[in-house]
Amino acid sequence: MSNAIHQSIARVGAVLASLAAAGIAHADWALNMTEGVTEVSRSVYGLHMLVFWICVAIAVVVFGAMIWSIIYHRKSKGVTPATFHDSLEVEIAWTVIPFLILVGMAIPSAQVLIGMEDFRNSDVSIKVTGYQWKWHYEYLDQGVAFFSTLDREHNAARQLRSGIDVHQIPNYLLNVDNPLVVPTGKKVRILLTANDVLHAWWVPALGGKKDAIPGFVQEMWFKIDADKPGTYRGQCAELCGRDHGFMPIVVKALPAAEYDAWLAEQKGPATTAAAAEPTVLSKDELMAAGEKAYAATCAACHGASGEGNAGMNVKPLKGSAMAKGPLAAHLDMVLNGSKVNPMMSPWKQLSDAELAAIITYERNAWGNATGDVVQAADVAAARGK
Amino acid sequence: MSYAAAHAHHDDHAHDDHGPAKGMWRWFTTTNHKDIGTLYLVFSLIMFFIGGSFAMVIRAELFQPGLQFVDPMFFNSMTTMHALVMVFGAVMPAFVGLANWMIPMMVGAPDMALPRMNNWSFWILPFAFTLLLATLFMPGGAPAGGWTLYPPLVLQTGSAFPFAVFAIHLMGLSSIMGAINVIATILNMRAPGMTLLKMPLFVWTWLITAYLLIAVMPVLAGAVTMLLTDKYFHTTFFTAAGGGDPVLFQHIFWFFGHPEVYIMILPAFGVVSEIIPTFSRKRLFGYDSMVYAVASIAFLSFIVWAHHMFTVGMPFAGEVFFMFATMLIAVPTGVKVFNWIATMWQGAMSFETPMLWALAFVFLFTIGGFSGLMLAIAPADFQYHDTYFVVAHFHYVLVTGSIFAIMASAYYWMPKWTGFMYNETLGKWHFWLSTIFVNVLFFPQHFLGLAGMPRRIPDYNVQFADWNMISSVGGFGFGVSQLLFVYILVNTARGGVGKAPASPWEGGTSLEWQLPSPPPYHSWTEPPHIK
Numbered sequence: 001m002s003n004a005i006h007q008s009i010a011r012v013g014a015v016l017a018s019l020a021a022a023g024i025a026h027a028d029w030a031l032n033m034t035e036g037v038t039e040v041s042r043s044v045y046g047l048h049m050l051v052f053w054i055c056v057a058i059a060v061v062v063f064g065a066m067i068w069s070i071i072y073h074r075k076s077k078g079v080t081p082a083t084f085h086d087s088l089e090v091e092i093a094w095t096v097i098p099f100l101i102l103v104g105m106a107i108p109s110a111q112v113l114i115g116m117e118d119f120r121n122s123d124v125s126i127k128v129t130g131y132q133w134k135w136h137y138e139y140l141d142q143g144v145a146f147f148s149t150l151d152r153e154h155n156a157a158r159q160l161r162s163g164i165d166v167h168q169i170p171n172y173l174l175n176v177d178n179p180l181v182v183p184t185g186k187k188v189r190i191l192l193t194a195n196d197v198l199h200a201w202w203v204p205a206l207g208g209k210k211d212a213i214p215g216f217v218q219e220m221w222f223k224i225d226a227d228k229p230g231t232y233r234g235q236c237a238e239l240c241g242r243d244h245g246f247m248p249i250v251v252k253a254l255p256a257a258e259y260d261a262w263l264a265e266q267k268g269p270a271t272t273a274a275a276a277e278p279t280v281l282s283k284d285e286l287m288a289a290g291e292k293a294y295a296a297t298c299a300a301c302h303g304a305s306g307e308g309n310a311g312m313n314v315k316p317l318k319g320s321a322m323a324k325g326p327l328a329a330h331l332d333m334v335l336n337g338s339k340v341n342p343m344m345s346p347w348k349q350l351s352d353a354e355l356a357a358i359i360t361y362e363r364n365a366w367g368n369a370t371g372d373v374v375q376a377a378d379v380a381a382a383r384g385k
Numbered sequence: 386m387s388y389a390a391a392h393a394h395h396d397d398h399a400h401d402d403h404g405p406a407k408g409m410w411r412w413f414t415t416t417n418h419k420d421i422g423t424l425y426l427v428f429s430l431i432m433f434f435i436g437g438s439f440a441m442v443i444r445a446e447l448f449q450p451g452l453q454f455v456d457p458m459f460f461n462s463m464t465t466m467h468a469l470v471m472v473f474g475a476v477m478p479a480f481v482g483l484a485n486w487m488i489p490m491m492v493g494a495p496d497m498a499l500p501r502m503n504n505w506s507f508w509i510l511p512f513a514f515t516l517l518l519a520t521l522f523m524p525g526g527a528p529a530g531g532w533t534l535y536p537p538l539v540l541q542t543g544s545a546f547p548f549a550v551f552a553i554h555l556m557g558l559s560s561i562m563g564a565i566n567v568i569a570t571i572l573n574m575r576a577p578g579m580t581l582l583k584m585p586l587f588v589w590t591w592l593i594t595a596y597l598l599i600a601v602m603p604v605l606a607g608a609v610t611m612l613l614t615d616k617y618f619h620t621t622f623f624t625a626a627g628g629g630d631p632v633l634f635q636h637i638f639w640f641f642g643h644p645e646v647y648i649m650i651l652p653a654f655g656v657v658s659e660i661i662p663t664f665s666r667k668r669l670f671g672y673d674s675m676v677y678a679v680a681s682i683a684f685l686s687f688i689v690w691a692h693h694m695f696t697v698g699m700p701f702a703g704e705v706f707f708m709f710a711t712m713l714i715a716v717p718t719g720v721k722v723f724n725w726i727a728t729m730w731q732g733a734m735s736f737e738t739p740m741l742w743a744l745a746f747v748f749l750f751t752i753g754g755f756s757g758l759m760l761a762i763a764p765a766d767f768q769y770h771d772t773y774f775v776v777a778h779f780h781y782v783l784v785t786g787s788i789f790a791i792m793a794s795a796y797y798w799m800p801k802w803t804g805f806m807y808n809e810t811l812g813k814w815h816f817w818l819s820t821i822f823v824n825v826l827f828f829p830q831h832f833l834g835l836a837g838m839p840r841r842i843p844d845y846n847v848q849f850a851d852w853n854m855i856s857s858v859g860g861f862g863f864g865v866s867q868l869l870f871v872y873i874l875v876n877t878a879r880g881g882v883g884k885a886p887a888s889p890w891e892g893g894t895s896l897e898w899q900l901p902s903p904p905p906y907h908s909w910t911e912p913p914h915i916k
Contacts, residue, residue: 208767215625245842
C-alpha cells in the first residue's frame with residue numbers, strides 16, 4: 001500500500017521535473033526567478049522561495065476556510081446564521097501566530113542582507129556610470145574604459161514600425177557593442193553612479209540591482225562561481241527617459257586567466273593610442289567613423305538621419321542652424337551641453353577623435369554639406385577654452 | 386411678529402422638503418451631499434475610462450515585442466498619465482463620492498458639516514484634470530517621468546511641467562478640503578447615542594483615511610513645489626551639483642506615497658466590512674479589533690516609506706528597520722482578513738453581485754498582500770524592485786482591491802441611490818467577466834517580473850512575449866467589460882428592474898437602510914434613534 005503511494009509520488013515527481021525541464025527549454029513561459037550564478041543570488045532565491053511557500057501555506061489555510069464557508073454556510077442550504085461575533089482567544093491567536101511567522105522570515109532575511117553589505121576584500125573594482133542611454137565602464141587603476149551601447153542591429157529593429165522581425169534577432173534588446181568583461185571566482189566591486197538622471201544596474205543572474213544616482217557613488221559586488229563562465233544579461237531598471245528600455249547590460253564572465261589576457265589586450269592599444277599624437281584623418285575616414293559614433297551616441301534623440309524627435313522636443317539637425325552655422329557654436333554645444341534643454345548634456349567624456357568624427361559627420365551628412373572637416377586637434381583646442 | 390409665529394414659520398421651513406435647483410445649474414451650485422456625491426462618482430467613472438484608455442495604449446504596445454504603435458516617449462507619458470489619472474482621478478474621488486453619499490446617512494445626519502466647502506472641493510477637480518490632461522497636447526508631450534516624478538528625469542519635462550505641478554496642487558487642495566469635511570461631519574454630526582465605537586466600519590475607515598489625507602497631501606504639495614523651484618528658480622534641492630540630493634525627493638515623495646496607498650485601501654476595507662456581514666446575515670466578527678487594526682495600519686503607514694526605495698543604497702540599519710516595519714503591516718492586515726472570514730463562518734451566505742465583488746476582494750487583495758510581504762524582504766526586493774512583479778503587486782491591491790471594493794459598493798448602494806434595483810443577471814456578468822479578465826491581465830505579470838522584465842519599458846526581449854500577449858488579452862477584456870457597468874448604471878437610474886425597498890438586502894443593519902430608497906433630499910431631518 002505505502003509502496004504504491006511512494007511509486008505514484010515518484011511518478012508525479014518525474015512528471016513535474018520534466019515539466020520544469022520543458023519550462024527551462026522554452027524560457028518563454030518562464031514562471032520564476034533565476035537562481036543565478038553567485039552565492040548571493042542563490043541565497044536571495046532561497047529566501048524568495050521560503051517566503052513564497054510560507055505564503056502558499058497561509059493561503060491554503062485562509063482560502064480553504066473561506067471556500068469551506070462559501071460551500072457549506074450558505075443561505076440556500078437553509079442554515080441559520082450563528083450569532084457569535086467576538087472571541088478574545090481566537091483574536092489573540094491570529095495576531096500572535098502571524099507575528100511569530102514573520103520573525104521566522106525576518107531572521108534569514110537579515111542574514112542575507114548582512115552578507116550583501118560586505119564590500120571588503122574585492123579583487124576587481126569597476127566604476128559604472130549610467131548615461132541616457134548607455135553604460136560607461138571604467139576598470140579602476142587599469143586605464144581601461146569604454147561605453148556599452150545597444151547593439152546596432154537591435155537598435156535598427158527596435159525603431160517604431162521598423163519592419164524587422166525581432167524574433168529573428170538573438171537576445172533581442174539584450175545585446176551590446178562592448179560587454180562588461182569580468183573574471184569568474186573573483187569578488188568584483190561595482191562603484192555605481194550616473195551622469196544625468198537616475199538609472200539602475202541590474203543583472204538578475206548576479207543577484208540584485210542598485211540605483212545609479214548622479215552626484216553619488218554606490219557600491220555593490222558580486223562573485224560569479226568559478227565554474228560558471230558565460231554571458232549574463234540585464235537591463236536598466238530605473239525609468240530614465242525615452243530609451244530606458246534600450247540600455248541593456250551584458251556581463252561576459254571569463255575564467256581569471258582569460259580575463260587577465262583580455263585586460264592586457266585592452267591596455268595595449270589604448271595606451272599607445274593615448275600616447276600617440278592626434279592623427280589627421282581624411283574627410284572620408286572621419287565621415288565613416290562619425291556615422292558609427294553618431295548612431296551609437298546621438299541617434300537616440302536626434303534621429304538616425306538627423307530628423308530630430310518632435311515627441312521629445314528635439315529639433316532636426318538636418319539643415320539646422322547649429323549644424324550648418326559657425327563651427328565654434330557647434331563645438332561648444334557638444335562639449336558643454338545646452339543651456340536651455342537639460343536633455344542635451346555635455347559630451348566631454350567622449351574622446352577628441354570621436355567628437356571630431358561626430359561633428360564632421362553632422363556637418364556633412366543628410367545634405368548639410370558645409371564641407372567642414374574637424375580634426376581631433378580642433379576638439380582638443382576647443383576643450384581648453 | 387411673535388416668537389411663536391416665527392418659530393412656527395421655522396418649523397414649516399424645516400418640514401418643507403424643498404428639492405434641488407432646476408436644470409443644469411443644480412450641479413454647479415449644489416451644497417447637497419448626495420448631489421456632490423453623485424458628481425464625484427460620475428467624475429471618477431469618467432476618469433476611470435480616460436485612465437483606462439491610457440492603459441489600453443500600454444497593453445496594445447506590449448501585445449508584441451517590437452514597437453508597433455507609439456514612440457517610447459509617448460509610451461512613458463501613457464504610463465505616467467495612467468497612474469496619475471487612476472490614483473487622483475478615479476480611485477480617490479470615487480471614495481470621496483462614497484463618503485459624501487453614505488457618511489451622513491450612516492451617522493444619522495442631514496448633510497455634510499461643511500456643505501459649501503464640499504461644493505468647492507469637488508469643483509476644483511474638473512479644473513485640475515483639465516490642466517493635467519491638456520499636457521498631452523503640449524510641446525514636449527505630457528509628463529513622462531513616471532507618476533513618482535523622480536528628479537532629475539522629471540525636470541526634463543517640457544512645457545507640461547508647471548501645468549502638471551499645478552494640477553497636483555489643486556488635487557491636493559481638493560482632497561484636504563474633502564478630508565476636513567469628513568472629519569467635521571463624523572465628529573460633530575452623529576445622531577445622539579452613536580458613540581465612536583458604534584459607528585459603521587465604513588465611517589471609521591474614512592475617519593482614519595481623512596486624517597491620513599490631511600497629514601500627507603501637504604507633503605506632496607511641498608515636494609512638487611520644490612521640483613518647480615528647482616526647474617524654474619535655480620534652487621537645487623534635488624540636484625547634487627548644487628549641494629542637493631535626488632534621493633531626498635524619493636524620501637519626501639514616499640512619505641506621502643505610502644500613506645497614500647492606504648488612503649486608497651482603508652475605505653475599501655470599510656466597504657467590505659459592511660457588505661460581508663450583510664450577505665452573511667451575521668454581525669461583523671471582531672468589530673473592535675477591526676477598528677484597532679485600521680488604526681495600526683494607518684500608524685505603520687508613516688514609518689515604512691523607504692521600502693519603496695530599498696535600491697537607493699540606504700545604510701544597513703535603515704534597510705533592516707524599513708524591512709521589519711513593513712513586515713509588521715502583515716499582522717493587522719491579517720487580522721482584518723481573518724475577521725472577514727470569521728464573519729462568513731457559520732453565517733447564512735447569499736451571493737448577490739455586491740457580495741461577489743466583496744468576496745473577490747478578499748481573495749485577490751490577499752494575493753496582493755502576499756506579494757507585498759515578499760516585496761518587504763529587502764534582499765529579495767533587490768531582485769523584484771522595478772520589475773513587473775511590482776506592477777502585478779500594486780494592481781492586485783489597487784484594482785482587485787480598491788476598484789473591486791468600489792464596484793461592490795456601487796452595486797450595494799445603487800438601489801439606495803436610485804430607488805431602483807439593478808439587473809442582477811447583468812451585474813453577475815459584469816462581475817465574472819471582470820474577475821476572470823483581471824486575473825488574466827495581472828497574474829502573468831508576476832511571472833514576467835520574476836523572469837526579469839523591468840517595468841516602464843515599451844519593448845522587450847522575445848522571452849517575455851507569451852505572457853505579455855496573454856496579459857494584453859486580459860487587459861482588453863477587462864477594459865471592454867467595464868462598458869457593461871455603464872450600461873447597468875444607466876439602466877438602473879432609468880428604472881432598472883423595478884422599485885427598490887428601503888432595505889433591499891435582508892441583512893443590512895446600518896442606518897442608511899432605514900431611510901426610503903431613494904432617500905429624501907436632506908437625509909436625516911430628525912436624528913434617528915440609536916439602539
